[in-house]
Amino acid sequence: MNTGVHTGVNNAVEIRGLIKTYGETHAVAGVDLNVRTGEVFALLGPNGAGKTTTIEILEGYRDRDGGTVSVLGEDPSKAGLSWRNKIGIVLQSNNDAAEITVEEILNFFSDYYVNPRNVDEVINAVGLEEKRKARGRELSGGQRRRLDVALGILGNPELLFLDEPTTGFDPEARRAFWDLIRGLRADGTTILLTTHYLDEAEALADRVGVINHGRIIEVATPATLGGRDSAKVIVRWSENGSAQEERTDSPTEFLRSLGTRFTGEIPDLTVSRPTLEDIYISMIEGQG
Amino acid sequence: MNTFKIGVSRGNLEIRQFLRQRESVVFTLLFPVLLLLIFGSVFKNTIAPGVTFSQYFVAGMIASGLINTGFQQLAIMIPLERDDGTLKRLRGTPMPPTSYFIGKILSVLACMIVQIVLLLVVGALMFGVQLPTDLGRWVTFTWVTLLGITGSTLLGIAFSSVPRSGRGASAMVTPIVLVLQFISGVFFIFNQLPSWMQNVASIFPLKWLTQGMRSVFLPESFASQEVAKSWEHGRVALMLTIWIAIGLVLALKTFRWERSR
Numbered sequence: 065m066n067t068g069v070h071t072g073v074n075n076a077v078e079i080r081g082l083i084k085t086y087g088e089t090h091a092v093a094g095v096d097l098n099v100r101t102g103e104v105f106a107l108l109g110p111n112g113a114g115k116t117t118t119i120e121i122l123e124g125y126r127d128r129d130g131g132t133v134s135v136l137g138e139d140p141s142k143a144g145l146s147w148r149n150k151i152g153i154v155l156q157s158n159n160d161a162a163e164i165t166v167e168e169i170l171n172f173f174s175d176y177y178v179n180p181r182n183v184d185e186v187i188n189a190v191g192l193e194e195k196r197k198a199r200g201r202e203l204s205g206g207q208r209r210r211l212d213v214a215l216g217i218l219g220n221p222e223l224l225f226l227d228e229p230t231t232g233f234d235p236e237a238r239r240a241f242w243d244l245i246r247g248l249r250a251d252g253t254t255i256l257l258t259t260h261y262l263d264e265a266e267a268l269a270d271r272v273g274v275i276n277h278g279r280i281i282e283v284a285t286p287a288t289l290g291g292r293d294s295a296k297v298i299v300r301w302s303e304n305g306s307a308q309e310e311r312t313d314s315p316t317e318f319l320r321s322l323g324t325r326f327t328g329e330i331p332d333l334t335v336s337r338p339t340l341e342d343i344y345i346s347m348i349e350g351q352g
Numbered sequence: 353m354n355t356f357k358i359g360v361s362r363g364n365l366e367i368r369q370f371l372r373q374r375e376s377v378v379f380t381l382l383f384p385v386l387l388l389l390i391f392g393s394v395f396k397n398t399i400a401p402g403v404t405f406s407q408y409f410v411a412g413m414i415a416s417g418l419i420n421t422g423f424q425q426l427a428i429m430i431p432l433e434r435d436d437g438t439l440k441r442l443r444g445t446p447m448p449p450t451s452y453f454i455g456k457i458l459s460v461l462a463c464m465i466v467q468i469v470l471l472l473v474v475g476a477l478m479f480g481v482q483l484p485t486d487l488g489r490w491v492t493f494t495w496v497t498l499l500g501i502t503g504s505t506l507l508g509i510a511f512s513s514v515p516r517s518g519r520g521a522s523a524m525v526t527p528i529v530l531v532l533q534f535i536s537g538v539f540f541i542f543n544q545l546p547s548w549m550q551n552v553a554s555i556f557p558l559k560w561l562t563q564g565m566r567s568v569f570l571p572e573s574f575a576s577q578e579v580a581k582s583w584e585h586g587r588v589a590l591m592l593t594i595w596i597a598i599g600l601v602l603a604l605k606t607f608r609w610e611r612s613r
Binding site: 123124125145146148149151153155157158159160161162163164168169172173175176177178199215219 | 357358361362364365368369372373433435436437438440441443444445446447448610
């Protein structure tokens with residue numbers, strides 16, 4: 065099993081044997097994980113799997129009960145304000161800044177950073193130009209989320225945490241957000257993201273990690289997770305009025321022989337490999 | 353230095369937010385003036401030679417204004433900010449925590465100055481309240497106000513950890529302030545209260561603030577009407593300083609950036 069732990073690589077995040085318990089519950093039960101400098105890493109897992117707890121320990125919000133954690137070379141539970149200057153955080157949900165406008169809060173928050181990005185640039189990057197004079201309470205759910213992201217990237221972070229960043233986005237806004245993340249990655253920002261959207265993980269992540277019951281099940285590229293690259297190809301078609309399905313390792317050969325049984329086109333033909341979501345669901349269900 | 357600069361920036365932001373919330377502007381700034389108008393118009397009687405109830409009341413309201421803008425405002429606002437994620441977001445930035453508190457102090461200070469000016473103007477124009485003319489009284493006013501605002505702010509920050517949610521904060525804090533106002537010589541004349549009530553009030557800072565403010569705004573002759581037959585400046589300073597120390601220790605020990613769960 066590959067748990068994504070490499071030594072000797074330059075890692076933005078290194079976690080060894082991380083444990084966090086709430087009463088009797090092991091929210092995080094021995095996580096080992098590396099996030100390499102410059103990559104986009106997506107942490108996937110069902111609600112209550114330990115994603116947010118792990119991320120909040122990395123962000124310095126929570127103490128841990130065991131294990132070692134290094135984020136940009138420092139222990140988050142001891143790191144000071146200069147460390148915070150190098151990280152950007154987008155938390156799960158906020159209702160703050162009800163009475164201040166988008167450009168005001170960004171201007172005020174840029175006072176807190178040593179090397180902040182240009183506020184106009186940030187507003188453009190998240191697509192809030194038309195809402196720059198709107199107060200927090202006047203923003204829609206998706207617009208609020210974009211403001212959260214704007215505040216997260218304002219300080220020019222080396223490492224950006226995104227906890228379910230696109231919840232409430234319409235498809236167009238999500239595409240625009242993906243472009244933004246790709247742009248940050250191209251500039252060298254390391255990004256650790258959690259998401260419930262598997263297509264998002266596939267579109268953005270260099271590597272994904274699946275966490276369940278407080279443990280990492282597997283770390284891999286989206287294309288190879290759960291043996292996806294070697295999984296059987298699914299061929300579906302209609303024959304004699306009913307839907308047919310065949311799982312095969314040699315789809316080309318199968319299609320050639322299938323084609324001989326029809327005079328024209330094969331009705332309702334699809335050829336697909338399992339999606340990241342198929343693989344993910346089978347991994348989580350396999351865990352019970 | 354940078355901490356202070358960011359604190360000033362926070363103060364600017366806090367004041368803007370405050371002014372945009374109409375309820376808080378009305379409740380915090382105009383409510384005391386409204387009370388002055390009502391009480392001043394109803395109780396026109398003279399309570400001692402050359403002292404009207406409205407004069408007595410203005411001194412008390414300025415003192416309780418320090419509690420309103422500091423303690424009450426912060427003990428209600430901070431739990432709300434804890435609930436809506438303001439504090440958690442700030443904790444995730446390189447903003448020094450001290451700057452947050454500097455911002456709070458500045459916004460409290462701004463509020464308080466506006467409130468004192470409003471009360472004095474209304475009191476002087478409508479109820480014949482006389483502003484002190486000698487320097488000594490303004491010196492007293494300054495140190496009483498500074499000690500009062502410091503203690504009030506620190507106790508507000510400390511008390512902000514008590515309400516379990518932002519919603520419950522107002523219901524918890526407002527009655528405390530109201531009861532203190534009743535027993536500390538704001539709505540009633542202190543020397544007419546039962547002595548057990550006077551004794552209870554003497555534990556808390558508002559009684560000492562009202563007494564300090566009376567020594568600023570009432571004639572010297574009124575000192576003999578006080579329970580101790582004097583303004584007791586030494587004890588006023590001592591009691592307020594003790595409450596500052598209590599507030600500081602509690603604020604440092606109990607402050608939380610996130611709601612408990």
